[in-house]
Amino acid sequence: MPSTETQPTQACRVSVRGVHKSYRQGSRSVQALRGVDLQIEGPGFHAIMGPSGSGKSTLLYLLAGLDTADAGEIRVGDVSLANLSEAELTLHRRRRSGVIFQGFNLLPTLTALENVTLPATLDGRSHAHMAPRAAELLQELGLRDRMDHRPDALSGGEQQRVAIARALLQEPPVLLADEPTGNLDSQTSDRLWRLLAEIAARRNMLVLMVTHEPLAAVHCQRVHVLRDGVVAGNIDLHGMDPSQLAVRVADTLRAAR
Numbered sequence: 001m002p003s004t005e006t007q008p009t010q011a012c013r014v015s016v017r018g019v020h021k022s023y024r025q026g027s028r029s030v031q032a033l034r035g036v037d038l039q040i041e042g043p044g045f046h047a048i049m050g051p052s053g054s055g056k057s058t059l060l061y062l063l064a065g066l067d068t069a070d071a072g073e074i075r076v077g078d079v080s081l082a083n084l085s086e087a088e089l090t091l092h093r094r095r096r097s098g099v100i101f102q103g104f105n106l107l108p109t110l111t112a113l114e115n116v117t118l119p120a121t122l123d124g125r126s127h128a129h130m131a132p133r134a135a136e137l138l139q140e141l142g143l144r145d146r147m148d149h150r151p152d153a154l155s156g157g158e159q160q161r162v163a164i165a166r167a168l169l170q171e172p173p174v175l176l177a178d179e180p181t182g183n184l185d186s187q188t189s190d191r192l193w194r195l196l197a198e199i200a201a202r203r204n205m206l207v208l209m210v211t212h213e214p215l216a217a218v219h220c221q222r223v224h225v226l227r228d229g230v231v232a233g234n235i236d237l238h239g240m241d242p243s244q245l246a247v248r249v250a251d252t253l254r255a256a257r
Contacts, residue, residue, distance in 0.1 A: 011077040011173035012043040012206040014063060019072030021058055021229075032058040034229035035072070040222075045200040045207045047217040049249055050226035056210045057178055059226070063208070064099045064176050065089040076174055094123050098167030098175045102182040104159040106151040106166075112138060112158075113147040116166045123170070130169065137165040141195075157188035164195070168203075175199065177209040181216065193219040214242035214249070225252045232256035 016038040022029045033055045040046055048056050061067045062074055065081055068089075074081045076096055084092060093099070106115045116134035117127045138147050141161045151159050160180060167175055177196060181189035197219045200207040209216065217223050223235040223245070233252040237245065 012041075012204070013075070013077055014038065014040040014174065014206065014208065015073070015075040016059070016063075017073045019059075019062065019074060020070045021055075021062065021067070022070055031229055033062075033069075036226075036229065036231055038224060038231055040206060040208070040224075043200060043204045043206050044222070045197045045220045046209070047220040047223045048208065048210045048226060049212060049217055049223050050232070051253070052212070053228075054226040055229040056212075056226055060176050060178050060208070060210050063174075064097050065092040066099070091123070094119050095170050096172050096174065098170070098172045100160070100163050100167050100175070100177040100180045102179040104151070104156075104163045104183075106159055106162060108151050111148050111150055112143060112154065112162045112165075115151070115162055116169055119166060120169055134165065134169060137168055138162070141165055155188075156184050157192065160184065160188075160192060161195075164199075168199070173205055175205060175207045177207065179210055179212070181213075186215075189216070214245040218242050218245055223249070225249055225256075227253050227256045230256075 016036050019033050019036045021033040022031050036059060048059065050056050062069050063076060079092065079096065081089065081092065107118065110118065113131060113134055114127065116138060117130040120130040121127050135147060138144065141164060143158060143161055146154060146158055154162065181192050184192065193216050196207050196209065209220065211217055218237060218240060221237060223237065225232045225235065233256065235248050235252065
C-alpha cells in the first residue's frame with residue numbers, strides 16, 4: 001500500500017462554480033455542462049455518477065486541465081484553472097492532479113518502471129532520480145516483480161496499478177479516475193475500488209472517480225449525481241449496499257426532472 005505520507009488538507013479541495021461547456025457536433029452545438037456547481041472540501045473518496053451524456057467525464061477532464069470551460073470557475077486546491085496559460089495547465093496536469101483512465105494509457109515500448117517515471121521525466125526530472133520513488137510505489141502496489149515488464153506482459157489489473165503508481169508519483173493532492181475499471185473483470189475491479197479507497201484514507205488525499213456502477217460507488221463516502229449537465233443532488237452513503245444506492249440515484253435523477 002502506498003506510504004502514509006500526507007498532503008496538506010487545504011490542498012485537497014475542488015470548487016466548481018457555474019461551469020458551462022459546449023462542443024460542436026457537425027453544425028450544432030451540444031451543451032455538455034450547463035452551470036455545474038460542485039464543492040468538495042478535504043480528503044476522501046468521492047464518486048460522480050449519472051446517465052450517459054450527463055457530463056461526468058467532461059467535468060473530470062476540466063478538473064484535470066485536459067480541457068477548458070467556456071464559462072464559470074474551477075479551482076483545484078487554491079489554484080484557479082481559468083487563470084492558467086497552456087503551459088501552466090500542463091504543469092497542473094503533471095503536479096496537482098493525477099489522472100487514471102479506463103484504457104490505462106501506458107506506452108507499449110516502456111517498462112512498468114519507465115511508464116511510472118515518464119510524467120516526471122517530461123517535467124524535467126531524470127529517470128535515474130525518480131526511479132527509486134517509482135520502484136517504491138510499484139512495490140507497495142504489489143508489482144515488485146513486474147517492474148521490468150512491458151504492458152503487453154501485464155494483466156489488465158497490473159496495468160491499471162502501474163497507471164495508479166504513475167498518477168501518484170508527483171504526490172498530487174487530487175487523484176482523478178475516469179471509469180478506472182471499465183476494462184477489468186469483476187474481481188479485479190473490486191480490488192481496484194478498495195485500493196482507491198485505501199489510497200484516499202492512507203494518503204489523506206481527495207480521490208474523485210467517475211463511474212456508472214453502484215458496485216464501484218459504494219466504496220466511496222459521497223456520490224455527486226449529474227443529470228443533463230448539472231448536479232442533481234448528493235448522496236452520503238453511510239453503509240448503503242449497491243441496490244440501495246441504485247434506488248437513491250434513480251430517485252435523485254427523477255426528482256431533478
